[in-house]
Each structure stands twice: as C-alpha cells, then as structure tokens.
Amino acid sequence: MYRYVARRLLATIPVLGVVALVVFGILHFSPGDPAALIAGDHASVEQIAAMRAKLGLDRPVWEQFAAWSWCVLHGDLGLSIFSNQPVSHLIAQRLEPTIALTLSTTLFTVLVAVPIGVIAAWRAGTWIDRTVMGFAVLGFSFPVFVVGYLLIYVVAMTLGWLPIQGYRKLDDGLGPFLTHLVLPSLALGISFMALIARITRTSVLEVLNQDYVRTARSKGLAMWQVLLYHALPNAAVPIVTIIGVGIAVLIGGVVVTESVFAIPGLGRLVVDSILSRDYPVIQGVLLVFAGVYVAINLGIDLLYVVLDPRIRY
Amino acid sequence: MFTKVRSLTALLLVAAAMVAVTAGDARAQGQKKIIKSVPIGALKIVDPIWTTAYITRNHAYMVWDTLFALDAKNEPQPQMVDTWNVSANKLTYTFTLRPGLMWHDNTPVRAADCVASIRRWGAKDGMGRALMGFTDKIEAIDDKSFRLVLKQPVGFVIDALAKIDSNVPFMMPERLAKTDPNTQITEVIGSGPFRFIKEEFVPGVKVVYEKFAGYVPRKEPASQAAGGKVVKIDRVESVYMPDAAVAIAALGAGEVDVIESPANDLVKILEKNPNVVVRPNDPLGYVLFMLVNHLHPPFDKKEARQALLWGIKQAEFLEVVIGDSKRYTECPAIYGCGTQNESRAGAEAFAGFNPEKAKALLKAAGYNGQPIVQLDPTDNAVLHPAALVATQTLRRMGVAVDVHAMDFSTMTQRRASKNPPAQGGWNVFLTNATMTGIANPLLNTFSLNCEQAWYGWPCDKRIVDLSRQWALELDPAKRKQIIGELQKVHLENVTYIPLGQYRSVIAYRKNLQGMIASPPLFYWNVEKN
Numbered sequence: 001m002y003r004y005v006a007r008r009l010l011a012t013i014p015v016l017g018v019v020a021l022v023v024f025g026i027l028h029f030s031p032g033d034p035a036a037l038i039a040g041d042h043a044s045v046e047q048i049a050a051m052r053a054k055l056g057l058d059r060p061v062w063e064q065f066a067a068w069s070w071c072v073l074h075g076d077l078g079l080s081i082f083s084n085q086p087v088s089h090l091i092a093q094r095l096e097p098t099i100a101l102t103l104s105t106t107l108f109t110v111l112v113a114v115p116i117g118v119i120a121a122w123r124a125g126t127w128i129d130r131t132v133m134g135f136a137v138l139g140f141s142f143p144v145f146v147v148g149y150l151l152i153y154v155v156a157m158t159l160g161w162l163p164i165q166g167y168r169k170l171d172d173g174l175g176p177f178l179t180h181l182v183l184p185s186l187a188l189g190i191s192f193m194a195l196i197a198r199i200t201r202t203s204v205l206e207v208l209n210q211d212y213v214r215t216a217r218s219k220g221l222a223m224w225q226v227l228l229y230h231a232l233p234n235a236a237v238p239i240v241t242i243i244g245v246g247i248a249v250l251i252g253g254v255v256v257t258e259s260v261f262a263i264p265g266l267g268r269l270v271v272d273s274i275l276s277r278d279y280p281v282i283q284g285v286l287l288v289f290a291g292v293y294v295a296i297n298l299g300i301d302l303l304y305v306v307l308d309p310r311i312r313y
Numbered sequence: 314m315f316t317k318v319r320s321l322t323a324l325l326l327v328a329a330a331m332v333a334v335t336a337g338d339a340r341a342q343g344q345k346k347i348i349k350s351v352p353i354g355a356l357k358i359v360d361p362i363w364t365t366a367y368i369t370r371n372h373a374y375m376v377w378d379t380l381f382a383l384d385a386k387n388e389p390q391p392q393m394v395d396t397w398n399v400s401a402n403k404l405t406y407t408f409t410l411r412p413g414l415m416w417h418d419n420t421p422v423r424a425a426d427c428v429a430s431i432r433r434w435g436a437k438d439g440m441g442r443a444l445m446g447f448t449d450k451i452e453a454i455d456d457k458s459f460r461l462v463l464k465q466p467v468g469f470v471i472d473a474l475a476k477i478d479s480n481v482p483f484m485m486p487e488r489l490a491k492t493d494p495n496t497q498i499t500e501v502i503g504s505g506p507f508r509f510i511k512e513e514f515v516p517g518v519k520v521v522y523e524k525f526a527g528y529v530p531r532k533e534p535a536s537q538a539a540g541g542k543v544v545k546i547d548r549v550e551s552v553y554m555p556d557a558a559v560a561i562a563a564l565g566a567g568e569v570d571v572i573e574s575p576a577n578d579l580v581k582i583l584e585k586n587p588n589v590v591v592r593p594n595d596p597l598g599y600v601l602f603m604l605v606n607h608l609h610p611p612f613d614k615k616e617a618r619q620a621l622l623w624g625i626k627q628a629e630f631l632e633v634v635i636g637d638s639k640r641y642t643e644c645p646a647i648y649g650c651g652t653q654n655e656s657r658a659g660a661e662a663f664a665g666f667n668p669e670k671a672k673a674l675l676k677a678a679g680y681n682g683q684p685i686v687q688l689d690p691t692d693n694a695v696l697h698p699a700a701l702v703a704t705q706t707l708r709r710m711g712v713a714v715d716v717h718a719m720d721f722s723t724m725t726q727r728r729a730s731k732n733p734p735a736q737g738g739w740n741v742f743l744t745n746a747t748m749t750g751i752a753n754p755l756l757n758t759f760s761l762n763c764e765q766a767w768y769g770w771p772c773d774k775r776i777v778d779l780s781r782q783w784a785l786e787l788d789p790a791k792r793k794q795i796i797g798e799l800q801k802v803h804l805e806n807v808t809y810i811p812l813g814q815y816r817s818v819i820a821y822r823k824n825l826q827g828m829i830a831s832p833p834l835f836y837w838n839v840e841k842n
Contacts, residue, residue, distance in 0.1 A: 038358065
C-alpha cells in the first residue's frame with residue numbers, strides 16, 4: 001500500500017512536467033503582449049520594447065521555459081509580471097475563498113444529493129423518483145451563471161435574506177463567512193447535485209436487486225437500515241468516484257461563480273491573468289490545479305480500499 | 314457522557330467568543346467612516362510611472378501628490394509647490410515646496426525627492442520626455458527648493474507638471490524615484506492625503522486606503538485635482554467586481570457606496586433608484602476614434618482615408634456605445650471639443666455625411682473590393698460595439714471587411730504589426746482615450762507623425778514641424794493659430810478619424826456629499842452621512 005502511494009506520488013512529477021510544458025507552450029505561442037498592456041496606449045514602440053526586455057519576454061521561449069522550470073524546481077513560482085508579487089503569495093491570498101467555496105459546495109451537495117438519490121432508488125418508478133430525476137435534468141440544464149443571477153435576484157435582492165456579493169474570511173466571523181457562501185454554493189452545486197443524485201440512484205438501484213439485500217430484508221431489518229448499512233456502502237465506489245471527479249470539475253466551475261458573486265478566488269485569478277497574459281501567474285495556478293487533480297484522484301483510489309476490502313494495490 | 318457535555322460547552326463558548334469578536338469588530342468598523350467603492354478596473358500595478366493604466370493613476374492620486382494640478386477650469390495651480398518663479402529669459406524655473414509636507418513614513422518631503430521624481434517621470438511620459446528634451450538641468454537648491462533650467466524657452470513647463478492624464482508626474486521619495494523607469498517600484502509611500510494599506514492589498518481585487526493624519530491640505534477649496542485635499546472619511550475600501558450587473562445590485566442594496574464606472578447599458582436601472590445619484594463625473598470625458606493603417610492599401614492613399622471622413626456618421630457610433638444623447642457630442646477636433654485647443658478647421662466632411670462621395674473617393678484611390686482587415690476586441694465593452702458599427706459603416710461604403718475578433722490583449726500585439734494585413738497586419742481598428750490625454754499636440758500620442766507615429770504610422774512632415782512650433786511658442790494667440798493649422802493638416806492627411814466624445818458617469822449612494830467632478834474619482838472632500 002505504502003509502495004503504491006509512493007509510486008503514485010512519484011508519477012505526479014512527470015504529469016506536472018507535461019502540464020508545465022504544455023501550458024507554457026500554449027501561452028507563449030498564443031498572441032498577446034503583456035508589455036504593451038503595461039506600457040499603455042501612450043507608450044512608444046521603443047518603450048514597449050524596453051519594457052519587454054526588462055521583463056525578459058524578448059528572450060527565446062526555450063530559455064524562458066528553462067529559467068522558469070529551474071525556479072519551479074527550487075520551489076519558486078516566480079513573480080507576477082503585473083503586480084510584481086510572488087506568484088505563491090498571490091495563490092495563497094486566493095486559496096481560502098476557492099477552498100471554502102469548493103468544500104461548502106461539496107458538503108452541501110453530498111448531504112442533499114446522496115439521500116435523494118437513495119430515496120429515488122428505493123421509490124423507483126414512483127412520483128418521488130420522477131421528481132428527483134426531473135430535478136436532475138433541470139439541474140443539468142441551468143448554467144451556473146443563470147442560477148446565480150436568479151438566486152441573487154430572489155434571495156438577496158427581493159427577499160433580502162443574504163448578501164448579494166462578496167466574500168468574508170473566517171477571521172471576520174463564522175456568521176458573515178457562512179452567509180456569504182450560501183448563494184454561491186447553491187449556484188455552483190445545483191448541477192453537481194443533479195449528477196450525484198443520478199449516479200447514486202443508479203448505483204443503489206443495482207445493489208437493491210442483489211441477493212444480500214433481499215437476505216437483509218428477509219431478516220426483518222427496517223428499510224432505512226437496509227439502505228444505510230447494506231445498499232449504500234456497496235454502491236459507494238461509483239458515488240465516491242463521481243464526487244471526486246465532481247470536485248475537480250467544481251474547481252473549474254468556480255471561475256464563473258467567483259465572477260458572478262465577486263469572490264476573490266483562484267478562478268478569477270487565472271482568468272484575469274489569462275486576459276492580461278500574466279504568464280507566471282497562469283503557469284503557477286495551473287500547476288497548482290494539476291497538483292490538486294492528481295491529489296484528488298489519489299485520494300479516491302485510496303478510498304476504494306476502505307470502501308471495498310476486495311480492492312488491493 | 315460528561316466528556317461529551319464538556320466538549321459541547323467548549324464548542325458553544327468558542328462560538329460565542331467568535332460572535333462577540335465579530336460584533337466587536339463590526340462596532341469598531343461602524344464608528345469609522347468607510348467608503349466602499351467599485352473601481353473602474355482591477356488594480357494590479359501600483360506604480361503610476363511604470364504604467365499608463367487609469368486605474369493605477371486613480372490609485373496614485375490617493376497616495377501621491379503633485380507639484381501642480383489642474384483645477385476645474387483645467388488651469389494649472391500650485392499643489393505641493395508653495396511659490397514658483399521663472400527668470401526673465403524664460404529659461405530658469407525655481408520652485409519652493411509648501412511647509413509641512415511629509416511622506417507616509419513620517420519623513421519630510423525634500424526638493425531632492427522632487428528632482429528624482431521629475432527625472433523618472435520625464436523618462437517615461439510623452440510630455441515629460443518632450444520637457445526633458447528641452448531641459449538643460451534640474452537640481453535641488455536646498456531641502457525645500459529646486460530649479461529647472463531649459464536649453465530654450467518653451468511654453469508648456471507648468472502644463473506638463475500639472476497634467477492629469479497618465480503618466481501624471483507624482484512626487485515620490487528619492488529612494489523610490491531612483492528606480493529604473495522600466496522597473497516597478499516595490500513600496501507605496503507617498504505624501505498624498507491617503508495611506509496605502511499594504512497588508513490588505515489583494516492585487517486585482519481589493520485595495521484599502523486610510524486617511525493620512527500627517528497630510529496638510531492647501532487652504533483653497535478643492536477644485537478638480539487642485540485645491541485643498543481635505544479628507545473627511547477614515548477609510549476607502551476599493552473592491553473590484555467583474556460582473557457589472559452584480560455591482561449595480563450591490564449599490565442598490567447599499568452593500569457598496571460608489572461605482573466609479575457603471576456599465577453604460579445598466580445606467581438606466583440605477584437612475585430609477587431614489588437612493589442613488591447618477592451623474593457624469595469627468596467634465597470632458599472620452600474620445601472615440603478610428604485608426605487606419607497608412608502603410609498598406611487601400612488606406613495608404615490619402616483619398617481612401619478621406620473617403621472615411623465622408624462616409625462616417627459619428628452619431629451612429631455614439632448612440633450604440635453610450636445611448637444617452639445627453640452624454641455624447643459629435644466632435645471633429647483632433648485635440649477635442651471643449652478643450653483650450655478645440656478647432657474645427659477643415660472639418661467640412663463631418664458635416665456633410667455622404668456615402669456616395671465616400672464610394673467615389675475610394676474608387677479614385679484605386680480600391681477594387683479587396684477585403685480589408687478590421688480588428689475587433691470583443692472583450693472591451695466600448696470598443697466592441699463601436700467596432701460592430703464600424704464594420705457596417707465600411708460595408709455601406711462598399712468596402713469588403715474581414716473582421717478579426719480577438720481579446721484586447723491580442724489586439725495590443727496585433728496592432729503593432731507593420732506586416733501587410735494578410736500576413737498578420739491590419740487595416741482598421743478603433744480605440745478610445747480620455748480627453749485630457751489628447752488635448753494638445755504633446756499629450757496626444759495618437760496624433761504624432763513620422764518617426765514618433767503611433768500605430769497606423771501616419772507621416773506628414775508638416776505635422777511634425779507645426780507640433781514643434783506649438784511646443785516652443787509662448788504666445789497663446791499664436792499657439793491657437795498653430796492649432797488651427799494642425800487641425801486642418803491632420804484632417805487633410807487623415808491622421809485618424811474622430812468618432813465623437815462621450816462622458817462616463819459615476820453612481821453613488823445619496824448619503825455621500827462633496828464628490829468632485831474630475832477624470833479620476835477623488836475621495837477627498839467627500840463626506841459620508
């Protein structure tokens with residue numbers, strides 16, 4: 001097991017290397033000039049060239065990649081071209097909102113979607129099942145920003161129950177922290193919830209037809225006990241897989257949610273950096289994202305062992 | 314059981330403590346007068362000499378001060394300067410600083426700081442470089458006085474030091490001002506009315522300023538960037554919101570106090586809110602214009618460029634970009650309407666919109682229907698809709714238009730290409746600028762010709778000569794005459810095509826009083842009730 005984990009961790013190195021190379025290549029061969037953006041419209045061609053030279057953007061691309069890779073290998077993600085601040089500092093500043101949003105969305109989604117998926121399986125073919133599945137189709141159909149605007153209009157503007165926008169750190173108090181997360185988590189979580197509910201229903205439905213479930217019921221166990229102790233654990237592997245994949249997708253989805261709700265997270269950082277061609281920041285954030293994806297996948301693989309003792313690495 | 318109860322009690326105590334701490338913070342914040350604003354853009358760069366970005370200029374006005382500043386009549390007034398004089402031969406300018414000027418690290422402002430600041434600004438800014446070109450030396454006399462000695466008399470020394478458009482000559486401590494102009498400064502220490510709170514700065518998201526207790530304002534009332542910068546609030550929290558509609562909802566609900574530049578298409582929603590004031594902030598506003606590439610057919614021919622003057626209707630652009638006719642005005646003047654250098658000489662084509670004449674001129678220029686490349690920055694809320702109008706306008710004149718959609722960043726690179734349009738170059742693009750940034754031949758980068766020409770690369774030696782004459786001329790009447798000649802030559806050669814002027818608005822809660830009308834939004838003089 002430990003050898004497996006060590007092997008997987010070692011395997012992340014070439015993955016991150018490939019990600020770094022591809023991201024660097026795409027960025028540096030795509031058009032756009034940060035020096036021109038910084039210098040502004042009143043700058044002369046010579047001034048922009050001087051700025052480009054000062055930023056090291058006039059060097060050959062392979063040389064820039066080598067210099068950046070060397071720094072990354074030494075734990076240095078470089079400096080933002082625009083703010084002149086360490087990329088690691090910028091990422092650290094934006095990490096908390098994104099983690100908070102992703103975790104609150106995941107928690108809220110799992111707590112709602114798994115039970116309704118189980119209930120839909122249990123009541124398969126009834127109006128309850130059809131309602132849950134109808135909700136799932138709707139959830140998939142609404143883009144995040146539409147749900148976001150609707151929630152802002154109804155819950156924040158019309159009813160005045162929650163703030164319209166912004167993010168409060170946990171240091172500012174638990175109340176403001178949570179109230180600022182409710183609407184973004186709902187907006188971001190609706191489609192994720194639909195996905196998990198559908199997968200849970202399918203998995204549990206399959207398990208409910210197994211002999212051991214029939215045996216459990218014939219022993220006289222209550223239905224909730226059968227569902228909770230026999231059906232759900234045996235249906236857990238695909239559910240956990242989809243939750244893991246979903247978290248990775250959520251990290252991509254926070255870009256829109258963070259923009260709509262003015263949350264200063266990593267999603268906005270990467271989009272702003274792409275628009276301004278702040279290469280070191282884009283590269284740094286995408287490396288972090290890649291690392292997170294790898295870690296999530298590893299976590300899911302390890303969780304399989306816990307959920308299904310037949311699985312061995 | 315006892316352990317569980319104990320844990321629960323501990324948890325409740327922690328929660329209660331957190332609530333108490335939060336409430337305490339809220340009370341402390343509640344006693345302070347805080348303005349929460351949504352700025353014009355995301356502040357990432359803090360050095361106003363390193364970049365010309367307006368968001369950085371606006372930030373800089375909070376933190377740094379200037380030697381001179383433009384008042385509401387756009388006339389230069391002393392700001393950090395107490396007294397100044399010019400020698401009889403008009404070559405030596407001597408400046409003495411006001412007493413009591415302090416940097417935010419509580420050290421006094423010295424003449425040497427100003428000398429270093431002017432040198433750094435003079436290495437970057439267009440008007441600054443022009444001034445430095447005529448400067449023999451600039452030196453400190455003592456801690457409070459310095460002199461600027463010219464090689465020959467020029468008429469724009471004080472205008473340059475008072476300019477309100479980027480790059481503004483902000484005064485910085487000598488140690489910062491000695492930074493290479495192509496390297497961003499690493500400290501934000503000024504002598505302005507607000508202190509920059511470094512610990513709370515999140516680049517691209519949030520910037521916080523607090524009142525600088527050591528600032529000594531001038532005695533005169535505030536007037537645009539000039540006069541007494543009396544701070545009547547404790548703190549400004551400027552948080553950028555990428556979604557314009559959400560920003561407007563937040564202002565309506567009182568979550569923020571000011572939106573410095575609300576989206577044009579959403580202004581009408583704000584105007585219906587009785588708790589919100591919507592009004593133009595910048596007295597002069599912006600100018601929109603079309604650049605054509607003078608290097609490649611068809612616009613390498615003067616007649617083809619002149620055709621555009623006859624075939625374009627400014628109102629069509631302004632109606633699409635702004636919509637509200639009270640906020641825009643048609644204007645053919647290269648140096649803007651409403652400025653000291655307004656001239657309408659040679660602008661007959663603008664008054665006589667005539668697409669047929671435009672077609673005839675294009676034909677005379679040898680245009681035979683080959684596609685022209687127009688750049689369209691689709692992520693820009695002003696330039697993209699204007700580009701759509703330009704496409705239709707050109708097609709109306711019989712021009713085949715190949716629209717290249719891209720983001721603004723890509724356009725900044727593409728427009729610099731002198732290649733033929735089919736090989737990565739271009740024929741046409743639109744841009745905008747503040748009126749204060751184009752109001753005279755030295756400020757107006759876009760009107761420069763030949764070696765100094767901006768993208769489009771126009772070259773008419775008469776413009777170069779007349780611009781130099783204007784810079785050297787000391788007599789206002791003769792300057793005005795030169796401006797008239799420049800205007801005529803610019804339109805004859807079609808350096809670029811003015812598409813009209815418009816004013817942006819600000820929106821703020823009614824409980825704010827004393828907002829100053831100006832291109833940048835200032836937070837001195839503002840009261841929050």
